[in-house]
Amino acid sequence: xxxxxxxxxxxxxxxxxxxxxxxxxxxxxxxxxxxxxxxxxxxxxxxxxxxxxxxxxxxxxxxxxxxxxxxxxxxxxxxxxxxxxxxxxxxxxxxxxxxxxxxxxxxxxxxxxxxxxxxxxxxxxxxxxxxxxxxxxxxxxxxxxxxxxxxxxxxxxxxxxxxxxxxxxxxxxxxxxxxxxxxxxxxxxxxxxxxxxxxxxxxxxxxxxxxxxxxxxxxxxxxxxxxxxxxxxxxxxxxxxxxxxxxxxxxxxxxxxxxxxxxxxxxxxxxxxxxxxxxxxxxxxxxxxxxxxxxxxxxxxxxxxxxxxxxxxx
Numbered sequence: 001x002x003x004x005x006x007x008x009x010x011x012x013x014x015x016x017x018x019x020x021x022x023x024x025x026x027x028x029x030x031x032x033x034x035x036x037x038x039x040x041x042x043x044x045x046x047x048x049x050x051x052x053x054x055x056x057x058x059x060x061x062x063x064x065x066x067x068x069x070x071x072x073x074x075x076x077x078x079x080x081x082x083x084x085x086x087x088x089x090x091x092x093x094x095x096x097x098x099x100x101x102x103x104x105x106x107x108x109x110x111x112x113x114x115x116x117x118x119x120x121x122x123x124x125x126x127x128x129x130x131x132x133x134x135x136x137x138x139x140x141x142x143x144x145x146x147x148x149x150x151x152x153x154x155x156x157x158x159x160x161x162x163x164x165x166x167x168x169x170x171x172x173x174x175x176x177x178x179x180x181x182x183x184x185x186x187x188x189x190x191x192x193x194x195x196x197x198x199x200x201x202x203x204x205x206x207x208x209x210x211x212x213x214x215x216x217x218x219x220x221x222x223x224x225x226x227x228x229x230x231x232x233x234x235x236x237x238x239x240x241x242x243x244x245x246x247x248x249x250x251x252x253x254x255x256x257x258x259x260x261x262x263x264x265x266x267x268x269x270x271x272x273x274x275x276x277x278x279x280x281x282x283x284x285x286x287x288x289x290x291x292x293x294x295x296x297x298x299x300x301x302x303x304x305x306x307x308x309x310x311x312x313x314x
Contacts, residue, residue, distance in 0.1 A: 003197045007064050008201070010060075010064045010067065011061060011201040030097075051224075053209065053221050058225070058228055060208065065201055072195065074193065074239065078239060081232070086231070088117075088223075089223030092227075093222040131144050135244065155237065158234075161257050163230030164227060165253075166253055171214040171217065178206045178210070181199045187242065188240060193240050215293050233253070245313065249310045257280075260279045264279075
């Protein structure tokens with residue numbers, strides 16, 4: 001527990017110190033957010049706000065993780081997955097903003113990179129963690145055998161997309177993921193798995209980032225941050241052998257990605273009609289009259305409650 005608390009404070013301090021240096025630098029490079037014309041009109045004022053701020057909390061996570069890594073070697077694959085997906089996001093952001101390529105990495109390039117990282121991590125899991133997962137609210141384990149391979153791919157890629165979609169309002173993804181990271185820190189302590197300081201580092205770094213990411217945001221995390229956080233959430237759950245827990249503690253991520261899937265399917269089926277006012281679902285509530293801060297608060301509270309429920313399921 002002392003190491004978790006220390007990791008929170010160290011990563012918080014680094015993230016809070018780096019952001020004021022990074023934001024003017026991103027401004028100077030003109031790495032500003034590009035806002036969709038078909039998005040909520042209130043978001044047009046966000047155009048030009050520096051993005052790629054995920055660099056700040058990824059630096060904080062990395063430094064903190066390296067401090068504790070000698071005592072907690074299981075954190076290494078988690079760190080590599082987080083940084084690996086963060087690098088994919090960085091390349092995507094860089095091409096979008098610096099090179100003026102509207103789509104960044106094309107879907108095949110992005111998906112291909114994610115598949116390679118996921119495949120390597122899946123090999124590690126099967127070799128060192130096993131193919132059994134815990135069933136929430138029971139003391140039972142479920143050995144998936146060869147099905148563990150496609151299952152792991154679905155968990156990692158699905159969660160990563162969900163976290164990416166959640167990054168759409170000031171402070172939303174950061175706030176929800178702080179709670180999720182704290183849950184993983186406590187779950188790792190309870191289960192005796194050596195990734196607790198890493199989860200603490202994620203929570204602390206995001207708290208430092210939130211000083212500048214809450215409404216009205218001075219910086220956005222970009223895909224650099226959101227893809228990295230998605231990799232952290234899914235990888236941590238798999239290392240703890242608790243991937244089914246994501247359905248509960250990651251409910252917001254799940255709802256976000258499902259809302260997009262429903263919107264696309266309904267739009268195609270009805271030849272242009274929309275099921276939600278706008279997807280992902282946080283925009284649906286926003287266009288229904290909710291302020292950004294209310295959406296963030298409600299989604300974060302829901303995550304807190306579900307994490308408490310998840311604690312009873314361990």
